[in-house]
Amino acid sequence: MKQMSAFTTHQQLVITLLALTQFTVVLDFMVMSPLGDMLMKSMSIKPNQFGLIVSAYAFSAGVSGLLTAGFADRFDRKRLLVFFYGGFILGTFCCGLANSYxxxxxxxxxxxxxxxxxxAISLAIVTDLFDISQRGRVMGFTQMAFGASQVLGIPIGLYLANAWGWEAPFLLIAGLALVIVLLIWFILEPVNAHLAVQRDKSAFLHLWHTVQKxxxxxxxxxxxxxxxxxxxxxxxxxxxxxxxxxxxxxQLxxxxxxxxxxxxxxxxxxGKLSDKIDKFRLFATAALFMMGVVIVxxxxxxxPLWMIMGLNILMMGGIMGRMIPFTTLITGIPDLSDRGAFMSVNSSLQQIAGGIAALIAGxxxxxxxxxxxxxxxxxxGWxxxxxxxxxxxxxxxxxxxxKKKLAKGAVMRGAPLPAEA
Known part of the structure; x- marks a missing residue:
């Protein structure tokens, strides 16, 4: 196992802001599941229709990612984050005002x-500002948005929904996100080192050169x-x-x-474990474990409630055990000049695939x-x-x-061992 390098003060600030951003975005998506039963009953919609509500977000996110990919490396990432986060706040507020299917x-x-x-923008910022030997810990902290949304956001959202209707959680998320976007605008430094290494003159060529690799x-x-x-x-x-x-x-x-x-x-x-041991081994172990828990x-x-809680904890451990090392590995693939486009396309495919999955599940x-x-x-489960x-x-x-890129020194700035990926 290798010794882990410490974060600078600015890096700690970046992690905090990105984690808060991810918290609201994840909560907006995650809250659809606990509100699902309430929405299906209040709007008299069937499972396949609810599947479409979930996939509507995913498909539009996928299309947006593809349209944005060519431009993702042509602007300061901070400005991009503020722009899209502002649009997200508007959309979430509209969800709280929706009155029909x-x-x-x-x-x-x-x-x-x-x-x-x-x-995608957040991942590009992480990849620009953090060495790959640090990214497992960064992912561990930023992915805490999933846990925090369940600890704080979802229970509070459900209590508000039970008291004032299912619209309340969306209005809460929009208000919290408004505060966070102001913090990003006034505190986060520009993230624009990638602008110095751009080669493609058009956004379309940049997208094409990214997807053809x-x-x-x-x-x-x-x-x-x-x-x-x-x-x-x-x-x-x-x-x-x-x-x-x-x-x-x-009880929910x-x-x-x-x-x-x-x-x-x-x-x-x-996250710490992912920075210390082989990331694929951690992923494979967690994936096999998750498969067994999902079937059960x-x-x-x-x-009894305690048994259902225990199975949910085990399942979440398996899911996160896959996601953290996998996301860390994915950040090691693109070159500096392609990171924004790569992350946008990657996020787009993630959303589209998720939308298809929701439709199939429905x-x-x-x-x-x-x-x-x-x-x-x-x-x-099967x-x-x-x-x-x-x-x-x-x-x-x-x-x-x-590991091949690490061996060539294309990702890390030091002299790493390929096995450490």
């Missing part, structure tokens, strides 16, 4: 057009396959817990809170009435397992590509 779909499209690019396409494929499996269970998580596992609406916030607290403890440890959970019948899962159990949810196996092979290829 159609207006909710439209609001999710607007939110996705802006929110779907924020993750074979190494990049391997990373894109791995991301898409990861996303298809990851997005399948999420949209119907609360509906399955309430209608199949007999979790009450009052506690379930998400306990799972989130465990995530906050697990993710920094996984999707076949679950009503059980077609697989069915429900006889508003209050009857979900049917065929166990099928989703589909996820089937997709995870080839994904492990693709991530192995990504790991080999990154």
């Amino acid at each position: 159609v207006t909710m779909v439209a609001a999710r499209i607007v939110t996705g057009l802006f929110g779907g690019v924020i993750g 074979r190494d990049y396409r391997i990373g894109f494929t791995a991301t898409a396959l990861m996303s298809v499996g990851g997005f399948m269970m999420m949209p119907f998580g609360s509906a399955f817990a309430i209608n199949n596992l007999h979790i009450t609406a009052q 916030p506690l379930l998400f809170m306990v799972t989130g607290v465990s995530s906050l403890c697990i993710m920094p440890l996984l 959970y999707t076949h679950l019948s009503p059980h 077609m697989i899962v069915s429900q006889q009435s508003k209050y009857s159990p979900l049917e065929h949810y166990d099928t989703l 589909v996820i397992v089937g997709l995870t196996v080839p994904c492990i092979f693709l991530v192995y290829r990504v790991s080999m590509l990154v």
